[in-house]
Amino acid sequence: MNYDELFAYVKDELAAYDHHGGVSKNRIKYSRFEHTERVYRWMMILAEDYVDKIDMEALQIATIFHDIGYSLNKEDMHHHAEDGAVLCREYLKSVGYPVEKADFICDLIARHSDKEALHSEDSPLELVLLMEADLFDDTGAHGIVMDAWIQATKEEVSFESILEHIKKFSWKQMQNNPMRTEKARRIWEEKKELTNRFVESLTVDLYGGNL
Numbered sequence: 756m757n758y759d760e761l762f763a764y765v766k767d768e769l770a771a772y773d774h775h776g777g778v779s780k781n782r783i784k785y786s787r788f789e790h791t792e793r794v795y796r797w798m799m800i801l802a803e804d805y806v807d808k809i810d811m812e813a814l815q816i817a818t819i820f821h822d823i824g825y826s827l828n829k830e831d832m833h834h835h836a837e838d839g840a841v842l843c844r845e846y847l848k849s850v851g852y853p854v855e856k857a858d859f860i861c862d863l864i865a866r867h868s869d870k871e872a873l874h875s876e877d878s879p880l881e882l883v884l885l886m887e888a889d890l891f892d893d894t895g896a897h898g899i900v901m902d903a904w905i906q907a908t909k910e911e912v913s914f915e916s917i918l919e920h921i922k923k924f925s926w927k928q929m930q931n932n933p934m935r936t937e938k939a940r941r942i943w944e945e946k947k948e949l950t951n952r953f954v955e956s957l958t959v960d961l962y963g964g965n966l
């Protein structure tokens with residue numbers, strides 16, 4: 756399988772969405788394709804420990820296509836996972852990919868935004884790894900920068916309002932570790948520690964006190 760070709764296909768399909776549409780992330784022209792590239796990198800790091808136990812090709816294809824459903828640019832973004840599975844199936848069919856293997860890949864895409872699937876005993880490891888990788892994007896240092904960027908697009912912006920925004924989103928999100936596999940749980944804890952220390956330090960910078 757030529758993964759570069761798959762990335763190029765998904766990039767093309769997402770191009771329209773990346774420049775308009777979307778929700779709060781649209782304020783900063785959030786690129787769904789760049790998100791996909793980052794999720795793929797996280798997935799490769801997390802999957803490293805399980806290469807003998809998983810269908811790596813299926814996981815790679817599912818990760819590349821996991822958010823292609825956004826390209827339909829519908830008002831209701833909640834269906835992007837199911838839409839993505841349909842679009843991926845069409846693509847795999849067009850290149851003559853075996854139907855049974857395509858079924859598994861499309862099932863991963865269809866279920867990747869179902870939060871309960873991450874901790875369900877029935878979920879294949881490939882789905883767990885895809886969901887963990889997806890959750891890692893925009894967290895920790897990256898989440899802090901994104902929060903600051905989003906807040907900076909607002910008319911009333913100050914250091915204090917940026918700190919409040921970070922506390923409301925990134926900091927809050929990091930407090931409960933949602934990860935399931937060992938390496939992912941550890942990386943989350945590191946990101947959480949960094950986020951906590953950042954918020955503490957910036958609070959001292961803006962309001963005084965001791966670190």
Ligand SMILES: [Fe+2]
Nearest residue numbers: 794821822889
């Ligand atoms: Fe995603």
